[in-house]
Amino acid sequence: MKAAVVERPGDPGSLKEFPTPTPAQNELLVRVVAASVNPIDWKVRDRGTRPMPFVLGQDFAGVVSATGAAAHKYNEGERVFGIAREHGAFAEYTLVPEEDRDQPVARIPDDVSDAVAAALPTAGLTALAALEALHVGAGSTLLIVGVTGGVGSIAAQMARDRGAHVVGTARAQNENLARTLGVEDFVAYDRGDSLAAIKSTYPGGIDAVLDLVDDGDRIKRIADVIRDGGALVSTIGAADVPWFSERKVVAQNLIMNQTPQSSHEGLRTLAQMVEQGRLRVPIAAERHFSEVEAALAASKTGTVDGKIVLTLP
Numbered sequence: 001m002k003a004a005v006v007e008r009p010g011d012p013g014s015l016k017e018f019p020t021p022t023p024a025q026n027e028l029l030v031r032v033v034a035a036s037v038n039p040i041d042w043k044v045r046d047r048g049t050r051p052m053p054f055v056l057g058q059d060f061a062g063v064v065s066a067t068g069a070a071a072h073k074y075n076e077g078e079r080v081f082g083i084a085r086e087h088g089a090f091a092e093y094t095l096v097p098e099e100d101r102d103q104p105v106a107r108i109p110d111d112v113s114d115a116v117a118a119a120l121p122t123a124g125l126t127a128l129a130a131l132e133a134l135h136v137g138a139g140s141t142l143l144i145v146g147v148t149g150g151v152g153s154i155a156a157q158m159a160r161d162r163g164a165h166v167v168g169t170a171r172a173q174n175e176n177l178a179r180t181l182g183v184e185d186f187v188a189y190d191r192g193d194s195l196a197a198i199k200s201t202y203p204g205g206i207d208a209v210l211d212l213v214d215d216g217d218r219i220k221r222i223a224d225v226i227r228d229g230g231a232l233v234s235t236i237g238a239a240d241v242p243w244f245s246e247r248k249v250v251a252q253n254l255i256m257n258q259t260p261q262s263s264h265e266g267l268r269t270l271a272q273m274v275e276q277g278r279l280r281v282p283i284a285a286e287r288h289f290s291e292v293e294a295a296l297a298a299s300k301t302g303t304v305d306g307k308i309v310l311t312l313p
């Protein structure tokens with residue numbers, strides 16, 4: 001089969017021939033139809049610490065093409081989506097265990113497309129887990145730093161769906177997109193001091209912040225805009241938890257696959273929200289599988305609006 005393979009440090013992940021995997025007892029062999037790009041894909045590639053060779057990518061949508069002898073939950077021909085962390089999603093075939101919190105899988109409802117299903121897993125489960133960790137509900141005010149990317153664009157819609165008031169930051173040119181995601185108060189980070197602007201609008205402080213962007217120094221400024229007892233989640237491990245605690249902020253560095261939302265049920269929740277018209281996944285581009293390197297390069301710029309999906313004919 002063809003796959004985006006990293007064989008040695010510095011490999012860009014170009015397509016190569018790679019052995020088609022065989023399912024173990026509890027595994028499903030999936031013919032990949034679509035896969036989406038997440039920042040973790042190029043981060044893993046660039047770190048060069050994972051045993052090589054390995055196949056890039058984790059979010060997939062596809063069709064079950066074979067099942068292990070002890071795998072009984074899915075039938076050949078069923079459409080499934082999920083996270084193939086171990087065997088990689090940027091390949092014509094991948095393997096997933098039929099039940100594993102670290103690599104969840106679920107059926108794709110009939111009226112959800114392959115591209116949308118492939119775009120959902122990592123960004124959607126992270127958004128779901130973050131909103132739970134932040135206790136976002138009716139009446140909460142949530143600030144999302146980086147609201148028009150993969151995680152932010154889903155988190156904004158979910159927060160609105162729960163009745164929260166959503167404040168979001170992104171480049172000025174993304175204001176319209178942010179508004180379509182349900183952002184009521186948009187703050188452009190490239191038009192002056194966004195935190196000063198937020199502080200003057202919310203002098204009593206914001207209840208919760210989902211920060212998808214700021215490093216360890218910049219994130220400390222967020223403490224100024226959170227109310228006493230408010231909550232902060234960083235998805236990039238930037239929050240100094242004791243430092244925030246001294247300032248009466250409950251901070252957490254979220255690792256999606258260690259949360260209860262990283263599960264079959266979490267994926268079903270996402271698919272149901274799409275089916276019910278409560279969640280729309282912005283797809284920035286659908287690109288042919290052969291353009292995987294260019295898709296990773298685009299993600300690495302940090303300026304993709306929503307998700308890039310790779311399609312496999």
Ligand SMILES: NC(=O)c1ccc[n+]([C@@H]2O[C@H](COP(=O)([O-])OP(=O)(O)OC[C@H]3O[C@@H](n4cnc5c(N)ncnc54)[C@H](OP(=O)(O)O)[C@@H]3O)[C@@H](O)[C@H]2O)c1
Pocket residue numbers: 038039040122123126145146147148149150151152169170171172174189212213235236237254255256257299302303304305306
């Ligand atoms: N810990 C975990 O389990 C976990 C899970 C998922 C994701 N993550 C991480 O979380 C981060 C976000 O993921 P993602 O998929 O949403 O990434 P993404 O799709 O690349 O989105 C990042 C967004 O940040 C915006 N941005 C860039 N600089 C900004 C700034 N200074 N202020 C405000 N917004 C800014 C960009 O919008 P503009 O174009 O408008 O600048 C972009 O849309 C990544 O680092 C990813 O690896 C971690």
